[in-house]
Amino acid sequence: MTVLIVPGLYNSEPAHWQSRWETELDHVERVQQRDWDAPDLDEWIAALRSHVARRPGAILVGHSLGATLIAHLAARHPELAIGGALLVAPADPELRISRIRGIASFGPLPDEPFSFPAIVVASRTDPYMAQDRAHVIANMWEAAFVDAGDAGHINVASGHGGWPEGLRLLDQLLVRRRALQATSDLNATLASRSH
Template structure:
């Protein structure tokens, strides 16, 4: 079983917890994008989809825009065999602070529940998504919600290096994966964005 780390904008530098986990564990791989500095939803979803198709049952670990990307993949391709997801500090593409070129293509946020177990971790002081909004999004995605406290963007800048708490959450996903029953999907209905459902 593969654990796939999904970085956000600019990738994850060597000191980032995603990079450190990858260096320390043989079961972790990193998603590769053609250009980490030029996010474009269709291109990024295509790359992630291809990797998941090559690693059925993979557990995805997304940070920032990578977590948002996982949600788009889950909504667009519910048929994919995804083992679970740890979504850390997802970025809200509708925030003005997030209006880096290309990020707007990631909005609006999906609002459909996932077909796999997921945990969403959100900080009370994240500049890229208000925690109240993150809690609503977690509910829409049917992901367990974890309050990370005053933890910034849960990255190197906020003092999160190896982030052992995250590894414990990853272990929880791996346990849930073994007992998770994929829900029977209702007939396809028109998609709604997170903005229209709350």
């Protein structure tokens, strides 16, 4: 199963846990955007949609604005075969960061439930989304919520290089995905036998 890394604004630098996972794990691809410095929701969704269409059933791993992008993709394209999503420190486009060119196009945050398993990881000290708001958003998305504690924006600046805790969460998501797939396969087999 493919894991798609979905960075946020300015991409993820080499020391970022997303970049490290890309080089350390098997079957990982980074979603590329034309311009990492000037986000445009429609353009970024088109790029992400193209990656997901080529890798049906992929697990999406988004950080910051990348996590917010995944939520928009899920709302606009529910037909896509997304295997699951790990949404780390989603950025709130309605905060002060919306003054950065293009970020306002990511608002408002979608509130539709996801059709795939998801985990939202939020810090108590993230400057880009209050944790209580992230918890509410996770509930609306019907995603599991993980309190990361005082972890800043869960990036290099907050001391999260390889981020082993995140790898454990990714493993949990993969286990949930396999269990859901096994249940779906079993139900399909039972349905075909009953005819």
